[in-house]
Amino acid sequence: MKDNNIDNIIELSNELRWQIGDEFHDNLTESIYADAADIVKDSVTTQDGEKRFRLDSKIDKIVTSKIWGFPIMFLILGTVLWLTIVGANYPSSLLASLLLDTVHPLLQSGANSVNMPWWLAGFLIDGVYLAVAWVIAVMLPPMAIFFPMFTLLEDFGYLPRVAFNLDSLFNKSGAHGKQALTMSMGFGCNAAGVVATRIIDSPRERLIAIITNNFSLCNGRWPTQILIATIFIGAVVPESLSSLASLLAVISVAVLGMAFMFGVSWALSKTVLKGEVSTFNLELPPYRPPRFWKTIYTSLIDRTLIVLWRAIVFAAPAGAVIWLISNVHVGDETIAAFLINGMDGFGFLLGLNGVILLAYIVAIPANEIVIPTILMLTVMVTGIGGGAGAGVMFELDSINATGDILRAGGWTLLTAVNLMLFSLLHNPCSTTIYTIYKETNSVKWTVVASIMPVILGFVVTFLVAQVWRLLF
């Protein structure tokens, strides 16, 4: 009986729909706008209120213009990175000397005085503690500078303008313009970038955005880029230009990542993820003066400390693993030496080495610990006196010392360049992989998103190594 009535209602609505014709949706929308206009007429009075909107649109004309849009974008990115590179040096060495030169010996002598067994002391103090200390000393300062600046830009309202500038490029790649926003989030953290793709309605374009998000250099990789560029790229030019050269190198890698994002998006949309590009509205919000101190505070608490905590949580067990594989022997060799020797040949083909490849396997949980792992393994393999023993992470009081260790490990400019490339093009960290799985609910796409960048990384570094060796 009841069902019958409901069917009647639906039947009636179908009939009426025919009677009122196609324009129903438009008519209703117009009615709503007419009502809104009536209401506003009675309750809102505006004096020269358009003035500020005019200022906004003046700024927009410049920052989204065809000529100035991109230069301004790179200038802002460059300034942020330059301040990060230059500003992080001093607090970094301060923290390093405190945590590594002062606290570490104290802990060691403390362990001696309570007669802690050598293996436990090695495991805890030389493995876990040193890994954590390194991450804090090297990562905290750049993050504490980079994130607040990024957040200030975000609060000011610059990100939607970036999306606006990049929209046509994404469009040509067969991807969604809002991918520019998820890309920007990826510059902070790829896992966050992958979650942010929920703003893209079309499943096809969302998948493209998810798969290619890894090409945004995340905060775990910025420090690697900055450090290696400072040591190796900065060293080939006169000292007065070295900051500038390393800055340009880092920007080039970031821009190369964006190029890969467009290229891979394009390739995906032409092959496995074919389809129309959807249109969308993007409102350019008003520029808002950020609440400076509040922004600084929340970005330090919300972003910097949380990311740092994650790095520490992963660095501690990784430090332990490193210590274990360098101290447990199978036959004559340690496990680490066995793995490194096994991968050295392949590494050479890529212009890298076995140490770097092993480090990237150990560092799957967190990109942040790639460099400390490489340093530690290099010390072990070369047997140079920097470290206090197998699997111990040497004192890292200056960037020069890091450079010396790496050069002793056989590093050349090619190794450095290819490491920067491989840092850009390799699998996402395990958190991101898990996030991709949760967001796509598909093993297939998770595998594609994880494996594809590594293969690209192999191909690119291989080609660079071959060309380099032909030329030099």
Next chain:
Amino acid sequence: METKVKSACDTCALYNKDGLKRLGIHTDNFDFIVALAGNPNTGKSTVFNALTGLKQHTGNWPGKTVTRAEGGFEYNTEKYKLVDLPGTYSLLSTSEDEEAARDFILFGKPDVTVIVADANRLERNLNLVLQILEITDKAVLCLNLMDEAKRNKVDIDVRTLSRDLGIPVVPTSARFNRGIPELIQTISEIASGKIVCKPHRIKNVPKNIEHAVKTLTVQIEKEFPNIPNSRWIAFRLLEGDKQIINALKTGEFL
């Protein structure tokens, strides 16, 4: 902020700071559900943070809130669960975020819907406000970004606006926590039934449509007496909204 020095405010109902507890993510055993709707980039997440004491990341770009965030606060011993809906310009199309927002207001049956609007762009924001008022009659308009409006010399007659819309209107600057105590007080009065709204219904509808809508509304109300949004359901049926047709069949409106 609640940390203000002692003054006459302390005894005022609107400044009942002892009555307010921000519960963060703890939303068990709530008495009322409050939905937070509004256009993108009007500061919904900032209002959400001000009410719950949470630190949902906010940013000056539309679409910041991609997940449905939930939080809670306690006011005068009653617990409120607050749901931050994705920002939308309308509820009439079928994109994922609009559907999520609409479904929650329609099927989640919130006790109060807080509609956050940008005071600088009221006319454009009213599009969504008027649509929500067709769905629910327990709503409050949170007129946010009043500080910017003041700077832009946009002056809003809150009383007239409130009378025209038929719901309470609370001016706020959530970034500076201004107007939040008043908003909480209003939410509680709507939830408890102390304030009864008589929401504006869309008027400037062409005659032939109005006639069709009336015919349908009569039938719907016959079938579902006491339904607050029969007119809106009629709109959706005329649009041929499959989801609403199914909901009618399964009786989800009851």
